[in-house]
Amino acid sequence: xxxxxxxxxxxxxxxxxxxxIPAKWKKPEAGYDFVRREAMIPMxxxxxxxxxxxxxxxxxxxxxxxxxxxxxxxxxVKKDQLTLRDTVGAAGREWVDDGYILVYxxxxxxxxxxxKYVMTRPPIGPLNPTKTDDTTDAWDTIDWLIKxxxxxxxxVGMIGSSYDGWTVTMALLGxxxxxxxxxxxxPMIDGWMGDDWFHYGAFRQVNMDYFSGQTSKTGKxxxxxxxxxxxYQAFLDVGTAGNWAKQNGFDQLGFWNRLSxxxxxxxxxxxxxLDRAVAxxxxxxPTMWLQGLWDQEDIYGxxxxxxxxxxxxxxxxxxxxxGPWYHSQVNRSAERLGPLKWKGxxxxxxxxxxxxxxxxxxxxxxxxxxxTPPVLVYNGSENxxxxxxxxxxxxxxxxxxxxxDAGLSFQAATPGEDSYVSDPAKxxxxxxxxxxxxxxxxxxxxxxxxxxxxxxRTDVLSYKSPVLTSAVTVQGSPFADIYAKTSGxxxxxxxxxxxxxxxxxxxxxxxxxxxxxxxxxxxxGRYRQSFExxxxxxxxxVQQYKFRLPPVNWVFKPGHRIMVQIQSSLxxxxxxxxxxxxxxxxxxxxxxxxxxxxxxxxxxxxxxxVLLPVVPASTAVK
Ligand code: PG9
Numbered sequence: 001x002x003x004x005x006x007x008x009x010x011x012x013x014x015x016x017x018x019x020x021i022p023a024k025w026k027k028p029e030a031g032y033d034f035v036r037r038e039a040m041i042p043m044x045x046x047x048x049x050x051x052x053x054x055x056x057x058x059x060x061x062x063x064x065x066x067x068x069x070x071x072x073x074x075x076x077v078k079k080d081q082l083t084l085r086d087t088v089g090a091a092g093r094e095w096v097d098d099g100y101i102l103v104y105x106x107x108x109x110x111x112x113x114x115x116k117y118v119m120t121r122p123p124i125g126p127l128n129p130t131k132t133d134d135t136t137d138a139w140d141t142i143d144w145l146i147k148x149x150x151x152x153x154x155x156v157g158m159i160g161s162s163y164d165g166w167t168v169t170m171a172l173l174g175x176x177x178x179x180x181x182x183x184x185x186x187p188m189i190d191g192w193m194g195d196d197w198f199h200y201g202a203f204r205q206v207n208m209d210y211f212s213g214q215t216s217k218t219g220k221x222x223x224x225x226x227x228x229x230x231x232y233q234a235f236l237d238v239g240t241a242g243n244w245a246k247q248n249g250f251d252q253l254g255f256w257n258r259l260s261x262x263x264x265x266x267x268x269x270x271x272x273x274l275d276r277a278v279a280x281x282x283x284x285x286p287t288m289w290l291q292g293l294w295d296q297e298d299i300y301g302x303x304x305x306x307x308x309x310x311x312x313x314x315x316x317x318x319x320x321x322x323g324p325w326y327h328s329q330v331n332r333s334a335e336r337l338g339p340l341k342w343k344g345x346x347x348x349x350x351x352x353x354x355x356x357x358x359x360x361x362x363x364x365x366x367x368x369x370x371x372t373p374p375v376l377v378y379n380g381s382e383n384x385x386x387x388x389x390x391x392x393x394x395x396x397x398x399x400x401x402x403x404x405d406a407g408l409s410f411q412a413a414t415p416g417e418d419s420y421v422s423d424p425a426k427x428x429x430x431x432x433x434x435x436x437x438x439x440x441x442x443x444x445x446x447x448x449x450x451x452x453x454x455x456x457r458t459d460v461l462s463y464k465s466p467v468l469t470s471a472v473t474v475q476g477s478p479f480a481d482i483y484a485k486t487s488g489x490x491x492x493x494x495x496x497x498x499x500x501x502x503x504x505x506x507x508x509x510x511x512x513x514x515x516x517x518x519x520x521x522x523x524x525g526r527y528r529q530s531f532e533x534x535x536x537x538x539x540x541x542v543q544q545y546k547f548r549l550p551p552v553n554w555v556f557k558p559g560h561r562i563m564v565q566i567q568s569s570l571x572x573x574x575x576x577x578x579x580x581x582x583x584x585x586x587x588x589x590x591x592x593x594x595x596x597x598x599x600x601x602x603x604x605x606x607x608x609x610v611l612l613p614v615v616p617a618s619t620a621v622k
Contacts, residue, residue, distance in 0.1 A: 033057050034084035036077065040114075041105070041144045045132050049141065050112025051105040052077060056084055056096070059151035063180075063363035064101045066145070067160040068138060068167040070214065072111045073104035091331035094351055098360065101152055105141060107134065107167060111219055119215060119255035120166055120188060122272040123173060138171035138179075146178045154178055155363045161185035161328040162298055165290075169274050169305065172283040181362040183355060185290045185330050186298040187305065192269040192531075194300025194521070197259060200547055201524035201531065202492055203575040203586070205235055206437045208244050211256050223438070224248045230434035235572035236427070239593075242586035260586045265531035274301070279308040286317045286362050288355065292325035293378065294337060294447040299550045303391075303477075315374065319358070320391055322551055323350060324378040326444040330355075338448030339511060343383050350376075350385075377475070377553040380518075381499070386553060392476025393553070394613030399481065400465070400562060402600065402608045408463040408564055415603035420459045420568075422491065424579060424593040427571035428460060435572075446573075451498055451515040451565060461600060464500060465562040472556040476613025478519055482545045482566065483606030486525070488579035488596030489536040493545045494570050496520035497610055498563035499556055515563060519549040522570050526581060536581035542606050552613070564610050566600055 029035070035055045040048035052073045056062070067076070081087045085096045092102060109117025122128045123135060138158070146154040156178050158168045165187030172182060191197035197207060209223040216222070224244065226234040238244045242260060250256040262268040270276065287309075291302035306320040324346055325334050334347035354376065357368035375388035386393075401413045429435065431446050432453060454460045480495035497519045505511040526534035528545050537543055556562050569576060578585060578592035601608055 032082050034087070036087075039144075039148070041141055043108075043115075043132060043137055043140045045130075047108060047113075047115035047132070049105055049108065049114070049137065051103060051141065053145075053149060054084055054087065054102040055149070055151050056099070056101070059099075059101060061153040062099050062101050062151060063155045063157060063359075064103050064145055064149060064152050065095055065359070066103045066105065066138075066141065066156050066158050067164055068105045068107050068134070068141070068158070068171075069160065069164045070107050070110045070117070071163070072220070073106045074112065076104040077102075089331070090333065091347075091351060094348075094356060098356055100157075101149060103145060108132075108137060109218065117215070117218065120163070120191070120272065123170070123277055125271065127268065127271045134167050134170035135174040138167065139174060139176045142171075142176040142178050153363075155180045157181040157183075157359045157363050159183045159185065161187075161331060163188060165298070165301075166274070169278065172285055172287065173277055173281050175283050175285050179285055181359045182285050182287045183290060183359075184287070184302060184305070186292060186295050186327055187274070187289075187301045188298050189275050189301025189305050190269070190273040192265050193273070193304075194550075195298045199300075199522050199574070201264070201527045201534075202522045202570075202577070203241055203263070205241050205244070205572050205575050206443075208241065208248070209437060211245075211250060211253055212248060215253050215255050229436045231437050231572050232429055232433035232435055235575075236425075239590060240586060240588055241575045242588075245586075260584070263584050263586060264527070264534050270532075275304045275308040278305050279312050282309050282312040282314045284314075284317055286319075286358070288319045288321060288358055288372075290321045290323065290330055292327060292329055293322050293380065293551070293553070294445075295325065295327045295550075296444060296447055297327040303551055315390070319372055320375045320377075321350070321354070322377040322553065323347065324380045326447075329444075338445035339450070339508075339514060339516070340380055340448065341508075342378075342380075346378060346385075377551075379553045379555070381555040381557065386475075388475075392551070392613050394474065394476040394615045396613075397476075397479060397611035398614040399607070399609035399611050400564070402463045402564065402602050404602065406461075406463050408465040408562060413603035413607060415601075415606075417599040417601050417606075418461050419597055419599040420461060421595055421597050422459050422568035422579065423595045424569070424576045425595075426459075427569035427576050428454065428457060428494075428567045430570045430573040447517060447520070449517070451496065451517060451563075452513065454565065454567070455515070457567075460565055460567040463564045467502075468556055468558050468560055468562070470558055471617060472562065472612070473554075473615045473617060474556070474613050475553050475615050477551045478549045478613060479611040480521070480523070480545065480547050480549060481611055482608045483542050483601040484545065484598055484608070485540050485542045485601070486537055486579070486596045486598050487539055488594060489539060489581040490577055491525040491537065491579050491596055491598065492522055492568050492570075492574070492577040493525060494520065494522045494565075494567045495547075495549065495610065496563075496565040497549060497552070497612075498565060499554065500561040500563045502559040518554045519552045521547060521549050522574055523547045524577060534581075542601055549610075568596075568598055
């Protein structure tokens with residue numbers, strides 16, 4: 001046999017003295033039905049933004065759909081697929097089928113783009129003394145695209161949800177003439193009033209992970225660590241969001257430092273509220289403002305921006321769509337939400353029948369089969385889209401009053417009060433603990449949680465109407481109008497409008513007795529007189545807490561009851577109010593957190609109610 005000594009000596013084809021990795025790998029382009037281009041697009045100040053441009057083979061005269069994102073443009077397109085429709089997500093596929101060039105861009109300072117990152121960078125002005133913002137960056141990008149993508153028809157549409165809806169809105173403040181249509185989807189418009197950071201001044205602790213994930217690195221940062229999976233306990237143990245920040249090194253994070261130094265609605269927040277900005281510079285770009293009716297992140301912005309533009313006489317080019325969706329679900333499948341099942345896929349149907357035809361009208365001169373309605377709102381109780389010529393559908397608000405013995409009715413109430421003790425050591429959970437913010441299914445459906453488990457808590461007031469004998473149709477934004485006194489000097493009010501299902505529901509037995517929230521929000525009491533200048537609540541003196549709730553298009557059906565719930569915490573989603581007035585709740589001390597007795601007033605001078613946008617059955621839009 002062969003011995004080792006007789007083995008063939010290695011020749012040159014066996015020995016690698018250099019590197020097995022080529023100096024520059026060139027990926028073969030054959031086999032793909034598209035070309036992926038990457039460009040570093042120069043902005044007016046020389047900063048270059050990383051942009052991925054997906055062009056179908058043989059494209060000629062196609063419009064471009066631009067999404068500007070802080071979430072990694074590369075991530076929007078798969079790298080291992082041969083066809084463009086498989087490269088983009090489900091929502092992108094329909095645009096591919098329709099013939100669009102898709103463009104994704106990293107905004108300044110994130111992922112592949114140069115420059116400095118500023119969280120939702122305020123428009124050029126007092127809060128941004130530079131020469132660029134996301135209005136100029138969008139302008140410069142569009143200008144480059146129409147000159148450098150020869151396959152295009154020199155028309156651009158902009159789309160994107162949440163932060164990417166914010167970038168669409170920013171582009172509208174000084175739009176390039178080639179921007180022909182826009183869809184801000186669940187855009188972040190006002191982070192203090194009712195979008196991501198706060199709701200009426202109550203801070204959303206779910207953002208603690210977002211701050212570190214988004215602003216500790218140019219790429220993807222990390223969540224904040226915790227011991228175990230229960231955020232109810234973890235946030236209770238740490239005491240305040242300020243302590244959480246301190247433990248996690250947030251003093252290094254510029255945006256956290258600015259946000260936590262500005263807990264009130266001062267010039268910092270007013271100067272970046274985009275509903276004010278769009279009203280100051282109303283655009284003529286055809287725009288479709290979208291949000292979810294149970295949008296757990298940005299339920300405030302789209303409708304508010306649309307209203308601001310309408311007030312400026314711009315209803316003609318601005319449309320409003322409220323879908324039966326959680327945050328950004330418009331770009332996913334939407335056959336159901338929480339316990340509710342829709343007819344078909346409400347997101348795919350909407351994209352196919354309304355959204356893409358709207359863009360096609362302005363980017364391809366293609367007439368839609370039906371004119372785009374001014375306002376389109378899903379009616380989740382009757383399972384259909386309702387078209388409105390204007391919004392709200394209701395012309396007035398009808399109070400439904402809190403009554404004695406946990407009642408609720410349209411009649412004036414006899415005077416009285418109901419009290420509960422709100423204990424910061426035992427805040428009311430927004431979801432039953434153990435609860436982790438990262439449980440996606442629970443997070444996306446928490447606004448539709450059955451409220452029955454709360455009815456037994458002694459710090460939650462529940463008022464129920466008698467069983468309805470005729471339908472009550474509501475189309476618009478309800479208002480909470482609560483009169484209460486407290487033994488503390490600050491406090492939060494959570495008000496929920498709930499549809500109580502009949503004890504048995506034949507077609508969906510699990511809905512028997514379900515207490516379904518159709519609209520709710522939280523309000524920080526110190527802001528009852530001024531969002532900008534908080535004031536201590538005088539102990540034992542009745543105060544009014546009036547605030548708008550998210551919009552509804554709902555029918556409380558015969559056999560159901562209407563319910564209103566009131567409580568003083570929604571934890572750990574919202575930070576705890578110490579119930580003692582302190583300058584800045586982020587930095588409250590343990591001794592500031594005190595029990596308070598809250599007495600909600602009924603009747604006479606303190607006629608607590610929810611003001612409902614009731615539409616007479618005969619005139620309700622159907
Ligand atoms: N709701 C997210 C967000 C937007 C803007 C600022 C902070 C967070 C988002 O989904 O992008």
